[in-house]
Amino acid sequence: MRGEVVLRVECLMPEKLLERALNKGAAFREVRRDGPRALLIQCDAASAALLQDECARFRLPAKVLERRGRSALSAWARRRITLPVGLVVFAALCWLFLGRVWWIDCAFTGEAADLGDRVQLEMDAAEAGIHPGMGRDADWEALAERLKAGAGDYSYVGAHLRGVRLVIEAVPEVPSPDLYDVSAARDLVADRDGVVLSAVARSGELCVQPGDAVVRGQLLIRGEELAEKGEDGPLTEPIAALGEVIVRTWAVGEASLPTTVQRLRLTGISAASSRLVTPWVSFDITEGERYAEQVSTTEYLPVGGVFLPVEIERVTNRQAVLEEARLDAEALKRQLAALAFADATLKLEQGGPGNYTIRKRWIDFKPSGDRLCARAVIEISANAAVTRDKLN
């Protein structure tokens, strides 16, 4: 891109000026008249400098109207002479900023990610020497190993750099399942009322059969087994009962809502009363009629403008009639069903969240006076055999 300058030269004989500049080696891209004594000259920067020298020699006005291309770029660079310094400082700051770790993030993955303790891991990382502002050239693998050794309860700890962010990825150890100790004597009892669907005792004596009705707290599997036959009967020894008893049970939720709603219908009759209000005193101007059922609106009309605190309070009473309207039956039933099933689900959740299988659900509606009642039933099956300490 070549630099171009647009000059405006004003003198009595601009042709002579051009000749002098041409004789000195200038060349002009375009020359155009701009009035009887002025020329608009478009040329490169060197020719413009020659022409300006000639104008300065004879004290003629020569004004640079526009710079384009490289010439404009160089002029702009001269005006922004501090820009390179700023760019260098900015680059140095960027280099300093990006050359270090400023953000340390802990991420837990794996099946037991919920068991990760972020605060503890951050404290362990700080003790291992990981802190914001440290250089990027650290031995991250060694730091991760040190962190894993110090933190414990993690099956894997890794440190990864992502820009200025250090992500410490930790996989908490999956807790081992409870060990079944057959010598720890215990019974299994029912944690809810229901009808037994199936009963399996892996250890201990089964006390119920399919089809039996059980109540909460009833013994389901007794924790004892036959040891040997003694002289006065069989001898038993206590063991830990193990098994599952699936019961069918129901949760009932209820809700009721009115079938009608009272609404005000305007009759079209209205009356207005007005009152002059000042900060010190107020008095009625006109009296308006009042109705048994009415809708009132109040307006404040300024009298003396903004600076005089006097206004008229105008109250409009519109006569209305109270009417009862029936609600849409289908919408009401939908609303009642949602409320009743929510109530039943809430009762189910009290026995343990998500520890059941829904088999069936239904709802019945029954009018009761001016209300509609809903009774929602959720039939579930669940393992009701729990230890006594869980029952309490």
Place this chain on the structure above:
Amino acid sequence: MLFSRNAASPRPHRPRRSLPALEWVEDAAGRCARVTVVGSRSLLVENHTGLISFTGECVRLNTARGPLCVTGSDLTLRDMRPGALIVRGSIQKVELPCPGGDAPDEG
């Protein structure tokens, strides 16, 4: 111009002549102005000796044989360098210097 005359003994009414076969020599010598018209919008003038006057309607150039006048409207000068320029615009008339005309204008 193959033969130059003495300025002390002017012959104003005698036309300058050269042998037709030697006209290319005069052209090659570079003393006479060369005018190239491209359509009616562009006119190239080479070997002129100076710009006499320039307005949007008339461009007068000095040549070895006298003033050359280009008349038109909205005239501009393009690619102006020593001895050559391009006249752009709506060109209506080009007045070439007469061989026996006046002496070159000194500007």
